[in-house]
Amino acid sequence: xxxxxxxxxxxxxxxxxxxxxxxxxxxxxxxxxxxxxxxxxxxxxxxxxxxxxxxxxxxxxxxxxxxxxxxxxxxxxxxxxxxxxxxxxxxxxxxxxx
Amino acid sequence: xxxxxxxxxxxxxxxxxxxxxxxxxxxxxxxxxxxxxxxxxxxxxxxxxxxxxxxxxxxxxxxxxxxxxxxxxxxxxxxxxxxxxxxxxxxxxxxxxxxxxxxxxxxxxxxxxxxxxxxxxxxxxxxxxxxxxxxxxxxxxxxxxxxxxxxxxxxxxxxxxxxxxxxxxxxxxxxxxxxxxxxxxxxxxxxxxxxxxxxxxxxxxxxxxxxxxxxxxxxxxxxxxx
Numbered sequence: 250x251x252x253x254x255x256x257x258x259x260x261x262x263x264x265x266x267x268x269x270x271x272x273x274x275x276x277x278x279x280x281x282x283x284x285x286x287x288x289x290x291x292x293x294x295x296x297x298x299x300x301x302x303x304x305x306x307x308x309x310x311x312x313x314x315x316x317x318x319x320x321x322x323x324x325x326x327x328x329x330x331x332x333x334x335x336x337x338x339x340x341x342x343x344x345x346x347x
Numbered sequence: 348x349x350x351x352x353x354x355x356x357x358x359x360x361x362x363x364x365x366x367x368x369x370x371x372x373x374x375x376x377x378x379x380x381x382x383x384x385x386x387x388x389x390x391x392x393x394x395x396x397x398x399x400x401x402x403x404x405x406x407x408x409x410x411x412x413x414x415x416x417x418x419x420x421x422x423x424x425x426x427x428x429x430x431x432x433x434x435x436x437x438x439x440x441x442x443x444x445x446x447x448x449x450x451x452x453x454x455x456x457x458x459x460x461x462x463x464x465x466x467x468x469x470x471x472x473x474x475x476x477x478x479x480x481x482x483x484x485x486x487x488x489x490x491x492x493x494x495x496x497x498x499x500x501x502x503x504x505x506x507x508x509x510x511x512x513x514x515x516x517x518x519x520x521x522x523x524x525x526x527x528x529x530x531x532x533x534x535x536x537x538x539x540x541x542x543x544x545x546x547x548x549x550x551x552x553x554x555x556x557x558x559x560x561x562x563x564x565x566x567x568x569x570x571x572x573x
Contacts (some may be wrong), residue, residue, distance in 0.1 A: 250382045251377070252362075253409055254378055254382055256389070256409050257399060257400075257403055257409050257412060257413055257496065258382070258385060258386045258389060260388045260396065260409065260410060260413035260414075261386070261389075261390045261396065261399050261416055261417060262380055262386075262389035264395075264416075264417030264420075265390045265391065265392045265420055265423075266446075267417075268420050268421060268423050268424060269423050269427050269446040269449070270422055270443075271427075272424040272425065272427025272428045272430075272446065273425060273427050273430075273431075273446050275424060275427075275428045276427060276429065276430060276431030276434075277431055277435075279428060279431065280431040280435070286444075286467065287457055287559060287562075287563065287568055288426065288428065288429050288431055288432065290529065290558075290559055290563075291425050291426075291428065291429040291555070292429050292454075292455070292458040292459075293520040293521070293522075293529075294364055294529060294533045294554075294555045294558040294559055294562065295422060295425055295426060295455075295533075295551065295555050296455050296458075296459075296516050297519045297521065297530045297533045297554075297568070298534065298537040298539075298550070298555045298558070299513050299551060300510060300513045300514055300517060300534070301490065301533070301535070301537035301541070301550075301551075301554060302537050302538075302541050302547040302551050302554075303509065303510045303513075303547075303548055304510065304538065305537070305538040305539075305542050305547075306387075306453045306542055308381070309556075310565070311507065311510075314441040314510075314511070314517060315511075315514060316509060318510070318511040318514045318515070319514050319518075320374045321511075322511075322514050322518035323427040323518060324518070325515075326463070326515075326518055328354075328357070328358075328456065328459070328512055328515040329514060330514035330515075331512065331514060332357055332512050332515070333509070333516070335508065335510065335511025336508050336511060339507040341416050
């Protein structure tokens with residue numbers, strides 16, 4: 250491993266932790282301010298955005314599997330059950346050559 | 348802590364698949380397996396590591412490669428900020444440890460479980476985080492050792508498991524009608540930004556900020572109407 254490899258790890262680690270630390274400081278400041286309700290909104294909004302990013306531009310098969318996962322999530326409110334249904338529908342549709 | 352460690356296992360299995368893939372990429376960029384493990388343990392940010400190593404092997408300057416990777420992690424400002432209440436009871440050293448071992452999966456699972464049971468908190472986050480960072484570190488190192496001899500597990504649809512898991516976690520955080528518009532905006536803006544070619548990580552930040560703005564407006568209107 251060259252000096253460049255070490256340097257990349259060092260800078261990346263420092264930058265990643267600085268971003269997390271910024272979040273910690275910002276979160277504490279927001280918690281004590283009138284913007285505190287934002288902290289309740291953030292998790293759902295970020296997770297929905299993560300789902301959108303993984304579905305955008307994907308084939309119909311992926312969207313159908315996502316719809317099945319959503320139905321399972323709605324019904325069960327359980328992460329593992331939703332994963333099982335989602336992956337089963339995805340694999341099933343793939344195998345039928347959808 | 349044990350509860351979080353067990354609950355995160357299905358997601359850790361999914362993360363291991365990406366870990367293997369990243370390990371292969373990093374080995375090709377000249378990192379030994381222990382260097383890959385060191386990076387994964389010290390950085391603990393999958394998408395950042397992938398982009399930084401891609402840029403690095405593509406001949407970019409070190410600082411540019413590292414900053415391009417780190418910038419992809421900007422959503423962690425929001426993710427960690429949202430943990431303010433969860434972490435407030437912890438001493439500073441544990442808080443710093445907790446934010447380092449926080450990843451998308453264990454954060455989202457903690458928040459979704461906490462929405463169902465308010466007793467879930469820092470211990471759950473720490474337990475699930477320890478499992479995630481351990482699995483991530485080990486799987487990336489293993490990918491670097493075994494290289495391309497591993498089968499392409501993504502082809503079996505296992506990559507979709509993450510999407511399904513996040514859908515379930517969103518369900519856990521659903522609080523009713525007030526969420527509809529902000530969530531739709533976050534979803535639509537993120538999707539549109541990805542479709543325009545923006546890297547997913549930036550699209551997520553953009554979509555979240557638009558949703559957050561709308562959520563604030565909705566709340567202000569509601570309190571003004573009361």
